Amino acid sequence: MLKFPFRRLFHTSVTQLSEFSHIVIGGGVVGVATASELQQQTGNNVLLVEQHDTLGQETTSRNSEVIHAGLYYPKSSLKAQLCIAGKNKIYQAWKSGDLPVDLQQCGKWVVAQDEVEEEYLHKLGSNAKELDVPVHFVPLDKAKQDYPLIRANRAILESPTSGIISAHEFVSFHEANFENNDGTVGLNSKVVDIVHNSGTSNYTVTLGVDGEAIEITSDNIVNSAGLFAADIANMILPQQDHYNYYYAKGNYFSYTPETPIGQRITDKLIYPCPNPNASSLGTHLTLDLGGQLRFGPDLEWLDVSSASQIDYTPNPRNLQPAYEAVKLYFPAITPNALSPSYSGVRPKLLSAKESKQKFADFVIKEQEGFPGFVNLLGIESPGLTAAWAIADYVKNIYHK
C-alpha cells in the first residue's frame, strides 16, 4: 500500500487539466469497488482517499455480511436492481475462481408465525418471482426435521441465493485490483473542503494529511463517504440544497448457550417477517463464516446531528427486546445467552417518521450543476451485496 502524499501520478499527461481524472472519496467497500472499476477504463487515473489508516473500517466492517438475494425491494428500485446484479457478480466470479474470498451460499429462511405474517410471506414470494429471484416454500414437517429448534408456526419462505461473505476479504479483493491497475490510494487523508472551479469545471479537493492541508485537482469526484456523504455533498452545495442525514443504529448480540444445546441449530440464516414499515428486516439470526451464530441488527434511531457524534457501543438496553424478538423463532434461547457485541449505523435520507411512510432508495446521481460530481447517498443495506454493481453503475454514468 502506498502512503499518501507522493508524486508518482501527478501530472501524468500534458493535455490533462487536473492531477487526477477522478477522486473517489471514501474507502469503504463501495468506494474501493468504484475506484477499481473506474481505474480499469482507458485514460483514467483515479485517486481513492480514505480518512483512516486502512480501508473498510466504518460501516463496511459493521454489518451482517449477508449476500442479500434482493427479495424485499420494489422492482423499479436501484436497491433491487443493484442488489441482484451485485449478488450475481459475486457468485459468478466466485464460482469461476475469479473472486478468491471466503463466502458461503448458505441460503436463508424467512419464517411466519401467524396468519398476517403468512400473508406477508406470500407477497414477499410474489415480489421475488417478479424480480426473478428464486424462492420456494419449505414444508413445515420437513423444516421440523432439519432444524427442530427453529420455530415457524405458519410458513417458511426459503431464499437459496442468500449467503454470507467476508467483507474484509471483499474489500481486499477490490483494493488489490485497483492497485494492480496503478490506482492510487491515499490513506490518513481526510477531505476537508471541495471547490468547484467554474472556469475550468474541475474540482480542487483539500485533504488534511498529518496536520497539513494538501490541495489536489480532479476532473471528477465520486462521493462515496458513507455516513459522511451528506457532509461531503454539502461542501459544494448552496445551503438551500443541503442534504440531511438521519442515523439509525443496529445493535448486534453474540450468542453463547448457557447449557450446551447438543444439536445443530441451523445452517441457514433465519429472518423473522419484518414489522410493517419498520425500515429494517427485524432482529435476525445470521451465521459468521466460522459457523458462529449472532443476532441483530435491531433498529435504534440516534439523536445525533453528525456522524462524528456516533457512539458505536452496543446499547445494553436493547438486549431484552432483542431476546424477545429472537425467542419468537428460536424458543430455546435463554436471556443470558445473548450479550451486546457490536453495532453499525445506517445513513438514512428519511427520518424515523418518514421511513414508516415511504420506501427509501439508494440515491446515485451526478449532482445537478456540478458536472462530474457523483453523489452516492443513503447507501445502507444491501450496500455490501450491491457494491460491485454500484461500481458498474457509477462507471456507466461517466462512460455512457
Ligand SMILES: Cc1cc2nc3c(=O)[nH]c(=O)nc-3n(C[C@H](O)[C@H](O)[C@H](O)COP(=O)(O)OP(=O)(O)OC[C@H]3O[C@@H](n4cnc5c(N)ncnc54)[C@H](O)[C@@H]3O)c2cc1C
Ligand atoms: C447494521 C447494518 C447491517 C448491514 N448488513 C448488511 C448486509 O448484511 N448485507 C449487505 O449487503 N449490506 C449490509 N449493510 C449495508 C452495508 O454495510 C453498507 O451499505 C456498506 O458497507 C456501505 O459501504 P460504503 O463504502 O458506502 O460506506 P463505508 O463503509 O461507511 O465507507 C465510507 C468511507 O468513507 C470514509 N470517509 C468518510 N468521510 C471522509 C472524508 N471526509 N475523507 C476521507 N474519507 C472519508 C470513511 O472513513 C469510510 O471508510 C448493513 C449496514 C448496517 C448499518
